[in-house]
Amino acid sequence: MRDGGEASLTVTERARFAEHRVHQRRADWLIGRLTAKSVVARALGFPADGPLGAIEIENDPSGAPYARVAPEKSALGRFAPGERLPISLSISHTEGYALCAAAPLDPAGDGSHAAVGIDLGRVEPRSPEFLATFLTEDERDFVRAAPRPEQPLRSNLVWCAKEAVLKALGLGLTVDTFDLTCLPEAGSVRPIPWQIIPRGEEWHPFVATCIPSLLAGGGMVRGVWRSFPGLVGALACWERSVRAFPPGRDART
Numbered sequence: 463m464r465d466g467g468e469a470s471l472t473v474t475e476r477a478r479f480a481e482h483r484v485h486q487r488r489a490d491w492l493i494g495r496l497t498a499k500s501v502v503a504r505a506l507g508f509p510a511d512g513p514l515g516a517i518e519i520e521n522d523p524s525g526a527p528y529a530r531v532a533p534e535k536s537a538l539g540r541f542a543p544g545e546r547l548p549i550s551l552s553i554s555h556t557e558g559y560a561l562c563a564a565a566p567l568d569p570a571g572d573g574s575h576a577a578v579g580i581d582l583g584r585v586e587p588r589s590p591e592f593l594a595t596f597l598t599e600d601e602r603d604f605v606r607a608a609p610r611p612e613q614p615l616r617s618n619l620v621w622c623a624k625e626a627v628l629k630a631l632g633l634g635l636t637v638d639t640f641d642l643t644c645l646p647e648a649g650s651v652r653p654i655p656w657q658i659i660p661r662g663e664e665w666h667p668f669v670a671t672c673i674p675s676l677l678a679g680g681g682m683v684r685g686v687w688r689s690f691p692g693l694v695g696a697l698a699c700w701e702r703s704v705r706a707f708p709p710g711r712d713a714r715t
Contacts, residue, residue, distance in 0.1 A: 467492050470499065470514040472532040486557070494555035495519050497562045502529045505549055505564040508539065519551070526632065527551050529564075552629050554582040554695070561695050575681065575701070579629025581622040582695045588617040596621065598643045619668075619687055619694045620644055626698040627670045627683055642672040644696075646687065664688045670698065 471479060475495060482488040499514040508517075518532040529551055531537065533544040541547060548567045553560065565576040593602050597620060605616045623644035628634055647667045665686040672683065677700075687696040 467496055470496060472515060472518040473534055474518060474520070474532075489558060490555040490560070493558065494553045494560040494562070497555075497560040498527065498529070498551060498553050498564075501562040501564045502547065502549060502551065505566060506539075506547060517547075519553075524632070525634070526629075527553050550577040552578045552580040552626075554580050556582055556584060556693070559690070559693060561697075563697050563699075565699060565701075577630050577632065577700045579626040579631070579698045579700075580695065581625040581629065582693060583618050583622045583625075585614050585618050585689070585692055585694055587614050588621070593617060596624075596639045598640050600643050600645065604645055615689065615694060619646070619689075619696070622694055622696040623668050623670065623685055623687055623698070626696040627672070627685065627700075630683065630698040630700040631672075631676055633676065637676065641676055642670055644668055644670050644685065665697075668696065 468476070468479065471492075479488065479492060482491055496514065498519045499517045502517055502519075503509075503514065513535075516532055516535045516538050518530050519527055520530060521527050529547040529549055531541045531543050531545050531547070535543055537543060550565045550567055552563045555561070559582060561580050561582045563578040563580040565578045567575065593605060597605070597617070601620045604620065605613050608616050624639055624642060625635075627642055627644060628637065628639075645668060647669055665688050668685045668687050670683045670685050677683070681701055683698055683700050685696060685698040687694065689695075
């Protein structure tokens with residue numbers, strides 16, 4: 463991972479990588495970048511064996527990630543060096559794991575829009591103070607209704623779903639988390655009514671209910687979640703389009 467991974471970084475990314483002094487943060491940042499590059503290449507139909515070093519992952523002033531062609535590289539398909547790629551991107555990583563989601567912007571060419579948000583977190587106990595501060599009453603009821611051993615999964619599932627939705631809306635934690643409620647759909651796993659690649663039985667739908675001002679741009683938010691060993695992840699798509707390409711998962715470094 464170390465040699466092959468760093469070799470796929472651009473000049474700017476190498477400088478960012480060097481800024482991280484703590485080993486675990488360096489490893490998490492690297493696996494997040496590599497996962498994002500792979501997902502972007504797949505979402506835009508670039509050759510599977512194409513050089514990941516031609517794709518650069520940068521951040522807007524808000525902190526939101528975006529992808530562009532590395533300025534020091536040659537053109538990538540129809541995209542010029544330094545050109546921003548027409549894709550919505552979200553990255554989350556923790557303790558050697560990474561999830562990334564990507565959705566092409568205006569895939570139908572009709573002014574439609576799709577924006578994604580993703581979050582990955584460890585399943586760990588959450589204090590009553592945390593639940594009271596960040597989860598709505600319905601979300602707290604959902605957590606408390608579970609047997610005690612299952613409550614950490616439920617509380618972190620809800621928190622990841624909320625973070626994923628707020629990332630998709632471009633808001634992050636700048637708004638009151640009481641302005642939205644995220645709860646898994648009741649019942650057994652059902653077919654996801656929107657395109658999800660790769661698609662599998664592991665992803666379960668959740669419902670995000672937001673106050674109107676959060677959806678000032680119109681459209682709707684859809685979401686799915688799944689568990690990993692010791693972790694839980696959530697993907698949200700704010701869409702006036704129905705095309706979404708969610709997460710890739712890399713092995714622990």
